[in-house]
Amino acid sequence: MTTSLIDADSLLAIDVGEINTRAMLFDVVDGRYRFLAMGSAQTTANAPYNDIWEGIRMALDRLQTVSGRVLVGEDERLISPTRTDGAGVDKISATISAGKPLRVVAVGLLEDVSLDSARRLAATTYSRVVDSIGLNDRRKMEARVSALQRLRPDLVIVAGGTEGGASQAVHKLLDTVGLACLLQPESQRPEIMYAGNTMIVDEVKSALENIGSIHVSPNVRPTLETEQLDAPQVYLSNLFRRLRGRQIPGVVELDNITGGNLLPTASAMGRVIRFLSQIYDSSKGVLGVDVGASATSVAAAYSGNLSLRVHPQLGLGEGLVDIFQYFPVEDVNRWLSVEVSNEYVRDYLYLKSLYPATLPATVEDLEIEQALARQMLRLAIRNMAAESGQLGMRFNLGMVVGFEPILALGSVLTQAPLLQQSLLILLDGLQPLGVTTFVLDQNHITPALGATAALNPILAVQVLESGALLNMGTIISPMGTARFGTPILRVNMKYDGGNEIKLDVKHGSIVVMPLSIGQTAQLHLRPLHRFDVGMGGAGRGGRIRVTGGALGVVIDARGRPLRLPAEPARRRELFKKWQKALS
């Protein structure tokens, strides 16, 4: 039963990641919600513990030590609600990304329509589509049934039939699914999610409910031209929670203490991004990226329309062993400012996939890890370009256009030794165009805020406004054609105190203009040689008000798209030069 978080004063948020489990405390200070403290520990979903509560308890122990607040009673249970002596918390929320991706079979009518939508729906959570079955599937029925049984999917997503549209064809598809389930022992049958023509729901239920566990969601493709993932995504999140509860001991208990509100981490991040897109500049979208061990997730929202993509194949953990299916080793090596062989990079990846919880202890290994993060972001962004409409256009050519702010999470970004390294990973990986702001979630609180936002939006808003997320700085990235070394942007920054900086930025360079956190200034940009800074077209400049970030104002004039020298030594020199320019 869902419980309300309204009127709650304190909140404990738990996030169970693939490698780390975090416990975060939020409470009211001086009349406003604030993020107070965090404790973290290793996630214990795997052997020898096989119970996430071991890791949760250790994270809570650390949180108690750091915050000075007693959260766990003598009976080893969480104290909730808060006691008169101040011990405990009023409410608890939780998110999870730990566990292997769900194995999903996508079933739909037409390849480019409902089947694609079923796959895109699956991609909104931690899952892998292991097979697809459509009307045009050339396999005989018995071969499809055999495949469904052999693959042992956790979930079958059935899409197809616009509203009032095809029903016979849908029934034909359901025959295959139903037969495959019928021929399996009950304990082995997958969950079935029906996200097709809602006019035939009763028939679908009567055909399948005695065979399998069937869940009906709104139609993912109500018309040929319209794809609707929002509502089905919520159903999918619920199914994810249910399946995880069966797969990982301790998850059911975690879900229970949140009142049935356990969310996949990526979905929770998506909620925050959607929320921010509704309160910030409506001419720009908001982007969130999370580069983690289990997946790289991208959430892009524009005026409340969210597109969420979770890529388990692009995680920095066990899945690295298969990464060269997606790009060659040279694509990693090209980002390194130190000389290492392709062999060394491959060996690193295989070792990291064997030991995903290990840390890079050498300069070379750290560079490889950061290079990998760049590649994961590049690939994830390219996948977003396949989105239709406005959102797809904003990822055209593998660059990111028209998003502000861009929120970033993931230990490879937040635990980098230097903030400049985190910024370079984001700039190289996302290659934003125009003017944007990067915000770094150093404490991984974004999913926690998403998990509570729907029930206690005040907490989410106040914590976001409190400076709990680090403003890295305003980034200006011009795009155009000129020889390297040519001045392409004239910048005039007038501080509120009256001082002024004027400079000409050369093509190929990266420049930092100092502006402290909280400090504001007026920035006048005048592109030269018809460069575009996103102010209305090539050559058009203008004035913007900027607020300082940890790295000030950064002008990334290295070119879009970023083209690296083919010669490795020259490339390494350039990386060192850029790193120096930012420090």
Place this chain on the structure above:
Amino acid sequence: MLAPITHIHPFTSIRRERLLPVPGRVLVRKGQKVNSTDVIAEADLSPEYLMLDVARGLALPAQKADQYIQCKVGENIVEGDVVAGPVGLMKRVVRSPRNGRVVLASDGQIFLKLANPPFELKAGLPGNVYELVGDRGAVIEATGALIQGVWGNGRVDSGLLHILAKEPEDVLQIDRLDVSLRGSVVLSGHCFQREVLAMAEELPLRGLILASLDHGLIPYALKTNFPIIVIEGFGHLGLNSIAFKLLTTNEKREVALNAEPWDRFTGRKPEIVIPLPAAGELPVLREISVFALDQTVRVLRAPCPGKIGKIVELPAEPVPLPNGLFAQSGEVRLENGNIVVLPLANLEIIE
């Protein structure tokens, strides 16, 4: 901080749960003695089906065709058996083209589950069946030396151990493999040549234990019909001194290899068992620990992957590494006497 453990132990009691991935048939009984290659359970992992369109075969409407179906659900059918008919003057019949079992018979169709060889779950180690686990498998109990690896190709076998590695970093060359090794389990250091694995298969060997394997050989190694267990990892890594000593002192002994892949969720790792007769009370290996002083550890990654040492200091606070990262670390005295500061996340206990 919680510490992962890898077991490399000269003499211990070992209990391993061997389970089918799906319910099946358990073929052993409690207390039964088994060899490592004995099949203890079997299941249909890759079912194959065949649909016989009886209505079409008999040229009848579906409902009418049902009356002429001659087999029942659950019945075993042999290739050539009449499953429907006869109908009409020409006595039309439908025959089964394959062996199988009838799983559905209605609406003018017969669905057959074809008789394919089942997946066979082997014991994986020589010992006794300690207990049965429903319709999934059994727990096998043994005593002996235990060496866990990090990668395996999924095969199970056993044989006499031959040591080809004079040093832990030795590279396995093709000219070291000859007919005298036929049927053996061979220990060597690093392998990077496909021809070596091909020769091993041709001899054939009964197993190959390597310190490390070139990652380019993984696809080939997965297809060989003998078990390959890698103890350290990928790239050119030498065998750690503890495993090297344990294995070399057991040359010419029977060893059992269960090269199942490392599954982090269940904790199952590829394992080498050298069976030894039980004598008195044996140490029970623990699976849960935290890092502490004087523990023997193995370094998992650069700067000294595969090296063995002892923890001599455990700073309370995170320390900066050479690359600027801050991490909870330990000072480890390696076997060469050097002391290095390494993240605890990059260590595992060896015991």
